[in-house]
Amino acid sequence: MPKSKDDRSSGMKILNTPRVIKVRTNSTGNPTAIYMPSSAQLRSNGKWVNVIKVENLWKVNDEWWRGADEEISRLYYVLRIDSGQQITMFLDLITNKWHRQSG
Secondary structure (H helix, E strand, O other): OOOOOOOOOOOOOOOOOOEEEOEEEOOOOOEEEEEEEEEOOOOEEEEEEEEEEEEEEEEEEEOHHHOOOOOEEEEEEEEEEOOOOEEEEEEEOOOOEEEEEEO
16 A cells, blocks of 8 residues: 555555634634635635534643643634534644634
8 A cells, every 4th residue: 555645654644634724703712704725525715704603612631741742722613604514623722723623
């Protein structure tokens, strides 16, 4: 099996890798719009889409024992956007960057 660009050491392809995205938030820090790159899968043509509803929200703090360089601290959101699509994304509370996980 040829090695993937995603993980040359194991020959396995990494699935569902989080991607950095642009997000607009309201005064409480909740997402109000997401910039979606052009993609048929996302049903978007490279534009800002409005968040209609926050359907779920949870916080993950993990790997703290490994130290600041490897600690995971994220605020996850499951959002409904104006196309009706559901998006899962998170705010990395250490780097303060938004990532799209799936959807």
